[in-house]
Amino acid sequence: MAKKVVSKKENEAVASKSGMAGRRRVTFKVAAAVGSKVFLAGSFNDWNAEECPMKDKDGKGEFTCLRMLAPGRYEYKFIVDGIWDIDASNPNFVSNDMGTLNSVLEVK
Numbered sequence: 001m002a003k004k005v006v007s008k009k010e011n012e013a014v015a016s017k018s019g020m021a022g023r024r025r026v027t028f029k030v031a032a033a034v035g036s037k038v039f040l041a042g043s044f045n046d047w048n049a050e051e052c053p054m055k056d057k058d059g060k061g062e063f064t065c066l067r068m069l070a071p072g073r074y075e076y077k078f079i080v081d082g083i084w085d086i087d088a089s090n091p092n093f094v095s096n097d098m099g100t101l102n103s104v105l106e107v108k
Helices: 008-017
Strands: 024-031 038-042 062-069 072-080 083-085 093-095 101-107
Touching: 024 072, 024 101, 038 062
Parallel strands: none
Antiparallel strands: 024 062, 038 072, 072 083, 072 101, 093 101
């Protein structure tokens, strides 16, 4: 069976219809103890603490999560074994209404 060759224009049309047009691939990373339960929450998912589980694919305590984000400014935190924390590798953060800090990411 022959594969159909899809043009860039057709790909863009599909992306536009699916709401993915203009979005950027963003990989979030955090180090945590092997076996930890790690999640990503932020303004991009209404701070849902269970929507974005992070995976430790190599079993080395390096957790990642891929998100497709439209250009804009986002606040986020990692939740490691139930504890909310900022991204220690990101120097950009702001105060939040809870009296703690949120990490900030600018997607261009």
